[in-house]
Amino acid sequence: MSQVVLFVCPHGAAKSRLAAAFFARVAPSGWTATSAGLDPGPELSPTAGTLLAGTDAEAFLDRKPPRSLAQVVAPDRIVGIDCGPDGVTDHWELRHREFDAAMRDEIRARAEALASELGGG
Secondary structure, X not given: OOEEEEEEEOOOOOHHHHHHHHHHHHOOOOEEEEEEEOOOOOOOOHHXXXXXXXXXXXXXXXXXXXXXXXXXXXXXXXXXXXXXXXXXXXXXXXXXOOOOHHHHHHHHHHHHHHHHHHOOO
């Protein structure tokens, strides 16, 4: 049975999606990733797809509509990205505020570092 990292951002439409995709690309054995929003938006942010286009994590992007925290059952780790939901185990306050390549690269680095930590590396 896999352990789950839940990435949460305010709307579940962009930052959490990038983090889940980058984590899934390098996830250690036995770990999976999903995402949710505190106040889910109606659809995936088109910018999320644009920022992942051409990267090695593009195939891991979940393109379904954002889901609420209540729709994710018992995650093992909860990463709040620029938000602090109940039960958060990791809080990422991003340095880059614009949803652009710099933010994407920061999220990638943090997701890869978390995967390395969980994999014992």
